[in-house]
Amino acid sequence: MYIPHTKNDKEEMLKAIGASSLGDLVKQVPSKFLRPKISLPAESLDEAQAAAKLSELSKKNRRPLSFLGAGAYERYTPAVVKAVTSRTEFLTAYTPYQPEASQGTLQAIYEFQSTVCSLYGMDYANASMYDGASSFAEAVRAAVRVSGRKKIVYAAGMNPQYMDTLKTYFAHSPEYSYVKVPLKDGALDKAALPDLLEGAACLAVQTPNFLGVIEDMDGVSDMVGKAGALLVAAADPVSLGLLIPPGEYGADFAVGEGQSLGLPLAYGGPYLGLFSCKKEHVRQMPGRICGMTKDRDGKRGFVLTLQAREQHIRRDKAASNICSNEALCALSATIYSALYGPEGLKELAEANAGSAAAAAERLSAIKGCSLKFKSPFFNEFVLTVPGKAAALREKVLAMKGIDPGLPLAPLYPELGETLLVCATETKTADDILKLEAAIKEAI
């Protein structure tokens, strides 16, 4: 309980109100609904008891040496990120509705937007969305609004959870159709594009794609443009320390999962939806946007702007219903990017690619295992394994406490028995040797 009121306080306050009891204040509630029987534990826990209970629960989670990726990446979170984001002036503030008393949050949002624009090579970015999946869904919605079309063409390498989320966002209407561009050696089959793009609202592509493959986007935006469609690109922000940014290959909207910028895995959230666009689409951007302006004395300041797109002004005509976003996660990602800087992010990206390359080399040399694709990959790759991949994963986990990666059969049955193996900069040579030995022993 976190209530300061003493009995005396309550009495004095009731007296000032002119009420005889607390019951007086809730007379508008029909009495039959008041104070129902609630079957919760009769006693609450004190802080020490609660700490013990939560510690015990947290220890029931096992922490294997993990090679899982598939849209959420193991990163080291720098001490400075933790220290600054736990400053309660950031932590316990709300949306900067009173800009004069919220310049800290506002400037941080402006710097976040700038960071996203720089990484993705795009013109504008918003103040964040819930996560990569919902950001992606909103980008496709925007592309549908801009193009006035309802056919959504997507690469088979799009994260399946992003596609599931998108389909949920459009579930209200059967008019939307989805056309999948097949894989060619794990990448977008560009030869198939011209036919498939006819009448399309957009092409949605992810690179590095869900299977880890880096897409060669050369010529894609021309084909998309010829069809009168828009290009929606999803990209991992850390990969952009090294790889061509979406702005350079002509993306209209570029999105990503900001968890990759040092946020804890936390079983799926809170994460960070990155959302950016070309200048001409700025009024289609969902969510909050911060802009720089001047105060009455001409001094630099920041405000929320272009609010005529938003739900609290436009109500049923708003671009999106989003209100709360992921501001603190955005701050975390901004600090992470500032700490590493352009050189550090490049090092991080190189280290990711290097770890995965090293793991791929060792694992593909195991008898019965091989790389599914020859295409270049970033920090994860598809490994064909002998026997059932799901059974292999369980065996390696049970025997050695190592999670070798995600079995892909439920998502991509056409790929056969495969694991999606991820190695970020957190993996050492020894970790990879352990994984290799464990798989060898299990098969």
Next chain:
Amino acid sequence: MTRADKLDNRLSIEKSDPGRRGLFCKNPLRVKAKIPANLRRKAAPRLPELAEFDVVRHYTRLSRLNFSVDTHFYPLGSCTMKYNPRFNEEAAALEGFAALHPLAHDTCSQGTLELLHDLGSRLTELLGMDAITLQPAAGAHSEFTGLLLAKAYFEDKGVGERSEIIVPDSAHGTNPATASMMGFTTVNIASKPDGRLDVEELKKHLGPKTAVLMLTVPNTVGIFESNIEAIAKAVHDAGALLYMDGANLNALIGLVKPGDMGVDMMHLNFHKTFSTPHGGGGPGAGAIACRKHLAPFLPVPTVKKDAGRYVSDFGDKRTIGKVKAFFGNTGVLVKAYAYMLAHSAKEFGEIAECAILNANYVAARLKDLYPSYSKEYCMHECVLTPGADLAAKGIKTLDVAKGLLDRGFHAPTVYFPLIVHEAIMIEPTETESKETLDEFIAAMRDVHAQGAADPQALKDAPVTQPVKRLDEVQAARQPNLRW
């Protein structure tokens, strides 16, 4: 705040010095991947080049420019800016929770799954509901999930198209925005002069096309919908569903079970009622709790207990699917669970009672200067107006808000609800003491005195903040959104 704090308003990029380094990543394997040159970016991203200490100082300075719950009373109506217990932060940061990959095998995630399962069961009990999803990332995201449930429910029943969502004009903007995002038509109905939903008006609009009535309880004027039973009956008689917007649940928690009142589904905001911090705008976490008839449509996965183990349950074919990748904002849910453990049912009831007491106390002590919109006792928040004296001097609600900033208080929510002219919506929450409220009341009275004596001075407020009133028109006309 020091003078230096006020003066150095450079961006991080403006402090950048080429070649300066903060953190390094020393490639642990010393392997360089063979990524072809045509896939590599040519120019490095334009990010600041700073030393680690520069970054610390830069963002520490920014933090000091903010008002926050920890530093200032923050009576933002409808936002429930209560104390965010430090303990909850520590719980969520426990390595076992924080480092768990969302695709971890169920044998590795038993602790988190148990926590989520227990949190869900306790919540359904508190709310008088049968089932729950914890997947939505926020309140608006929950509304979206709720309307999807309705859509799936009516399709499953095969009752033909129900295309309308009824929303009172006092509702949060997210209600109509969500309805139209889902392809529904929003039917707005005018509230009665007392701020309540007009049941007779409602009945006129209910019909075979009505899918859902979205109702905020207590409403945004801060009063309870006393006719809730009649409302629920009318909605159900029309074959429609009653959705409760739970943004104001802090007034009811432990005091009333929404399920008892005929609510079919409702959302809650963990960052409001369950004390998780707002983080400058997020992350929040949401939930939809529902009655049995809507349970089969909930998003997947949910958590199920099966033979002593907790497993992710992917439901049956009728699920609406996923509204978000992975499970939900689990890190936030751990904080909410820590809060849950700290309260018995009775103690939850005290939260609601003291929230209501605080709001009525503020309203009572200010009624001579700032008349309440409602003539009745309010629930957890009161909606005031600047009053005739200030209006006569040309003082607007905005001026009152800015005057409060100069007196060390965050402003209430202003100009909302839309049905109240010049609204000042104050939600003190239960965690503020009588002393703080007395100081706030004194500040409100002082603002009034200044407005009456020297209206121009109040129109110039704030003068103590890092910046004065900002040019929002220029910001919108010539957008400068990045470096």
